[in-house]
Structures are given as structure tokens and as C-alpha cells.
Amino acid sequence: MVKKGRKVVKVSSKNSKISREQEPKKYVIYLFILVIVALVAFLYIWSDVGECDSWECFNNRLKNCDRTTFIGGDDMIFKYTILGTFGSSCQVDVELLQANLGVQESLSLENKAMVCEVPFGVVILPESDIGACHGLLKEALQDQIIEKLYSYVVSNVGQISLEVLDPSTA
Structure with missing residues (x-):
């Protein structure tokens, strides 16, 4: 709840719950992309010539x-x-x-x-x-x-x- 003047306005936490639930998924996706990029770089650098x-x-x-x-x-x-x-x-x-x-x-x-x-x-x-x-x-x-x-x-x-x-x- 947020007080605005004399009125009390309810702030919906529905959107904040969705973003909090999606945050861990976002980090997993970023971590997965980082691992793939690191693996490709490793294979390119250390691949057998x-x-x-x-x-x-x-x-x-x-x-x-x-x-x-x-x-x-x-x-x-x-x-x-x-x-x-x-x-x-x-x-x-x-x-x-x-x-x-x-x-x-x-x-x-x-x-x-x-x-x-x-x-x-x-x-x-x-x-x-x-x-x-x-x-x-x-x-x-x-x-x-x-x-x-x-x-x-x-x-x-x-x-x-x-x-x-x-x-x-x-």
C-alpha cells in the first residue's frame, strides 16, 4: 500500500511476483549461453591443429x-x-x-x-x-x-x- 495524500492506493504485487518468478529462469538462460560461448572458444583455441x-x-x-x-x-x-x-x-x-x-x-x-x-x-x-x-x-x-x-x-x-x-x- 502506498499513501497518496489522504487516499490509500493498493499496489498490485501480481506483476512483481511474475518478474520475481522469471528472474531465476533469466539467470539460467544467461548462464547457459555463457557456458556455450566458453565451450566454443575453448574448442577453437585448443582444438587439434x-x-x-x-x-x-x-x-x-x-x-x-x-x-x-x-x-x-x-x-x-x-x-x-x-x-x-x-x-x-x-x-x-x-x-x-x-x-x-x-x-x-x-x-x-x-x-x-x-x-x-x-x-x-x-x-x-x-x-x-x-x-x-x-x-x-x-x-x-x-x-x-x-x-x-x-x-x-x-x-x-x-x-x-x-x-x-x-x-x-x-
């Missing part, structure tokens, strides 16, 4: 950015996993499984990975443009390059100094 056993298969899948895995390489064995599209590029996870056995420094790179972005529709080795990659493998490769450059500069400091002083000796 296809596998390729040749460079031709991998290149075809890379061109369309279809999710797949491929293990290949000559001196160094890489595992390539196409993750899917990201904007206008295709993301590929590159993991070094086996380094070049003849090069001691490359052994420290084993089991490290990086994610590379390849332009959509372009077929190249994902690691060929190291600037488009990020991850532990890229950082380790950059560290090795810096160490090699440093040792080269240190071992040739005398020769570099002479060339700076007298360019005709070069």
Missing part, C-alpha cells in the same frame, strides 16, 4: 594461414606452428628442436621459441625476417650476434685504428 609432413603442405597452409604444425630443416630442425591470423599478418610459432651440431654456440638455442608475423598470403621462412619476431629464441640469437661482433671488434682493434688514422692502408 593439422600436421604437415612436407614443405609443400606447410607452404600451402602458410599462404592461407591455416592452423598447422610442421617439423623441418636441414642443419637445424625447427618446429613451425601456424597460430592463425593477427590483423593483416599470420602468426607462426618457431621452436628450435635441434641446433646445428657442428656449431657449439647454437646448442644453447635448443628448445627456445619465438613468434613471427608473416604478411598474410606470403610464403617465406618465418624466421627469415627476425625483426618481425619476438621471444626467447630471437633474444638468444641477438645475444650471439652481439657477442660475435664484440669479439670481432676486439680482435681487430689495432687494424681498425690504423684504418681510421690512415685510410690509404685499407
Whole structure:
């Protein structure tokens, strides 16, 4: 009951009872929709990706950015996993499984990975443009390059100094 001036007006609670009865049903429907969306997202993200056993298969899948895995390489064995599209590029996870056995420094790179972005529709080795990659493998490769450059500069400091002083000796 609501008092309005001197009159007492009865408020019907019939409509409020219906909405209270429908509230739990509404929450069940929302929960059901949320579970379905979560299940679809889970299946899409964790679904088994296809596998390729040749460079031709991998290149075809890379061109369309279809999710797949491929293990290949000559001196160094890489595992390539196409993750899917990201904007206008295709993301590929590159993991070094086996380094070049003849090069001691490359052994420290084993089991490290990086994610590379390849332009959509372009077929190249994902690691060929190291600037488009990020991850532990890229950082380790950059560290090795810096160490090699440093040792080269240190071992040739005398020769570099002479060339700076007298360019005709070069």
C-alpha cells in the first residue's frame, strides 16, 4: 500500500511476483549461453591443429594461414606452428628442436621459441625476417650476434685504428 495524500492506493504485487518468478529462469538462460560461448572458444583455441609432413603442405597452409604444425630443416630442425591470423599478418610459432651440431654456440638455442608475423598470403621462412619476431629464441640469437661482433671488434682493434688514422692502408 502506498499513501497518496489522504487516499490509500493498493499496489498490485501480481506483476512483481511474475518478474520475481522469471528472474531465476533469466539467470539460467544467461548462464547457459555463457557456458556455450566458453565451450566454443575453448574448442577453437585448443582444438587439434593439422600436421604437415612436407614443405609443400606447410607452404600451402602458410599462404592461407591455416592452423598447422610442421617439423623441418636441414642443419637445424625447427618446429613451425601456424597460430592463425593477427590483423593483416599470420602468426607462426618457431621452436628450435635441434641446433646445428657442428656449431657449439647454437646448442644453447635448443628448445627456445619465438613468434613471427608473416604478411598474410606470403610464403617465406618465418624466421627469415627476425625483426618481425619476438621471444626467447630471437633474444638468444641477438645475444650471439652481439657477442660475435664484440669479439670481432676486439680482435681487430689495432687494424681498425690504423684504418681510421690512415685510410690509404685499407
